[in-house]
Amino acid sequence: MAGEESAFTVLLGALEGLTLEGFQEFKTKLSHVHNEGSWNIPKDALVKATCPSTLVSCMGKNYGEDAAVDVAIRLFEEMNQRDLAEKILDEKVKEYKRKYREHVAREFLRYKEVDSCLGENLSVSSRYTDLTIAKKSWSQHGGEPEGADVSWGCADTTATITVQTLFKPDEGGQATQVMVLVGAPGMGKTMTIRKMMVEWVEGTLCTQFDYVFCIDCKELSFSKEVSVLDLVSKCCPHQQMPAGNILDNQEKILFIFDGFEALGFPLAQPKDELSSDPREAKLLETTLMSLFKRTVLPESSLLITTRPTALQNLGRCLEGECYMEILGFSAAAREEYFHRYFENANKAEMAFRFTRGNKILYSLCIIPAMSWTICTILEQELYKKNNLLECSKATTYMGVFYLSWLMKCRGSNAQQDLQQFLHKLCSLAADGIWKHKVLFEEKEIKDLGLDRPDLLSLFLCEKILKKGIDHGNIYSFTHLHLQEFFAAMFYVLDDDEATDSNPEALAKDVNMLLESYSKSRKDLNLTVQFLFGLVNPKSIEYAGERIGCRISPRAREDLLRWLQMRHRGLSHTGEAMMVKELDTFHFLFEMNEKSFVQSVLGCFTGIDLHDVRLTPYDQMALCFCIKQWDGLDSVTLRSCSFHQQHRREEPATGLPRQHPRWDELRSPLHRLCQALGHVGSSLQSLRLQWCGLTEGSCEALGTLLATHPSLACLELGDGALGDGGVRLLCSGLQQPGCHLRILR
Secondary structure, three states: OOOOOOOOHHHHHHHHHOOOHHHHHOOOOOHOOOOOOOOOOOOOHHHHOOOOOHHHHHHHHHOHHHHHHHHHHHHHHHOOOHHHHHHHHHHHHHHHHHHHHHHHHHHHOEEEOOOOOOOOOEEEHHOOOOOOOEOOOOOOOOOOOOOOOOOOOOOOOOEEEHEEEEEEEOOOOOOOOEEEEEOOOOOOOOHHHHHHHHHHHHOOOOOOEEEEEEEEEHHOOOOEEEEEEHHHHOOOOOOOOOHHHHOOOOEEEEEEOOOOOHHOOOOOOOOOOOOOOOOOOEEEHHHHHHHHHHOOOOOOOOEEEHHHHHHHHHHHHOOEEEEEEEOOOOOOHHHHHHHHHHHOHHHHHHHHHHHHHHHHHHOOOOHHHHHHHHHHHHHHHHOOOOOOOOOOOOOOHHHHHHHHHHHHHHOOOHHHHHHHHHHHHHHHHHHHOOOOOOEEHHHHHHHOOOOOOOHHHHHEEEEEEOOOOOOOOOOEEEEHHHHHHHHHHOOOOOOOOOOOOOOOOOOOOOOHHHHHHOOOOOHHHHHHHHHHHHOHHHHHHHHHHHHHEEEEEOOOHHHHHHHHHHHHEEEOOOOOOEEEEHHHHHHHHOOOOOHHOOOOOOHOOOEEOOEEEEHHHHHHHHHHHOOOOOOEEEEEEOOEEEEEOOOOOOHHHOOOOOOOOHHHHHOOHHHHHHHHHHOOOOOOOEEOOOOOOEEEHHHHHHHHHHOOOOEEEEOOOOOOOOOHHHHHHHHHHOOOOOOOOOOO
């Protein structure tokens, strides 16, 4: 860096400060040096080096600058010139610190996301969004004093800690030396570590440490015997590392072990004695245990990230540790993440509004990896279109995409093992949904054969009960909606094995699920919704190619028959068959297959919905189905409201028609009228009674009247249309394409 001396420059100054006798003594000792791995200086070259600058140049040419500095330090110590040796060493250490920070910057400032374009590197600082991190107080044996807790979607409800305050001293001036950062897969542990490393390089975080060594436990797991010095060397890019200076100032070292669960071995009982010498090579588990138990470098600090399933194993070998749990994105952080991902404000706003309009997706966005999944898919949609009003990717597709991301986090397991494991996992999820159960005992996990740490930790969080409870640990899915997703997968996942002989095992009876939902179990709604999405041909193909699991399409006929028959009981004999439940449209939207939608809706002639608050996602599902429904002749919406987000914003009339948000900001009725007026529509009757219509709704209705000659009856109830609205309706009525006979 400009204005900073190098150790090589300091060496030149030290030689220039020697007397003539001292300079000759240095040259004499240098003539006897035999440095391994580099050329020794020829005697005739030493004879010609009659001044310090020539000698330094000669040393650099033959040894290399770093090795030349080490040789000089050793020779000055032999000459009893310890002040000069320490001065050069101090500068070498400073120089190495700069080089190490530059190395860390190269390694951590930018990163490549899963599925990113070839060569596309992203900036950590521009993408990272603050997470909600809560302080926990597990005992040293892993016991949680207050018992297990499930707090899905509650990242806003806890007093939180930020990355910036992790290692700050408390009110008494005491700083925690051992920190454990706990989080389920996809919660952002590794990204948080990257952000910490970047801020340490920038001098805004962990400034009390001269060195922060980040060790990837996946890579470390391949090692057999290592010393602590080896761990340090793996992080350092240069051979001439001042190991003695680094290790002697242990209070200035922070070790970060990222992904402890990847080590895959218990640390409680090392096979040999713990070490106190950082240079002593021992079995990997013994060296780690020595660090964790503070028998080696006890003044250094540790930060360990882990999934909850490895927490008990880790807790047995730590002392004086403090636990932090990543709870995910708060509501504000979710919106911030979308803006950071898209960078373009208009696209970010469209994507976030779309997501917030779907309460399932919005709830799942508490998981950072799910936010990334949704943004990635919506980015592809926005690349194809200018808006998301007709997004073809439903909730299930995003769940399948997220599952494929999880599979990238696993080891190299055989596909057959994965298929069998998923079947057992889905059985657990479905059994829990049927029994209103979200917590599972350790015995249940073992009885099902799910005690596979390499796979289990991808899907379940381990919750450790307080002392005195003898049921072992308990487990939960990382989010209730993910449990519902896997419960749906239970019914369609292909199973090559013989049927479970256990009489208590849950049967794969799709019809029983659908019948229970129809009669009383409305809590099964999302499971049924996911079921439709999973048997979509594209989902089946994607799951097979990208995840390696086989989904059977056999349930399609059961789903088709159920939808065709479910509304018959709601219609009187001789009455036209009407769709009277909004969920039907969501089920068909999840299926997202034109022929299936037409097969279902071909049995009906109308829509009759009462007392429904139509969210943007509801409107999208409804309009998708209407566009495939040529036989629709009547629509009745009674006491229904059309929810529109960001009503405080300027109306569409303030924007040019080519603006990407033109359609989005128009009256929410505009989207429905567009769908009702699709080519091939035979709509005859439209009733919008007590739906809170306003003047802004009348433009869309006027256009529908003018362009849809089959429409014969329009009933608008008590909407506050205003004079302007009436004029817009009259304009439509006067058009030659309008054949309306009844207007109420």
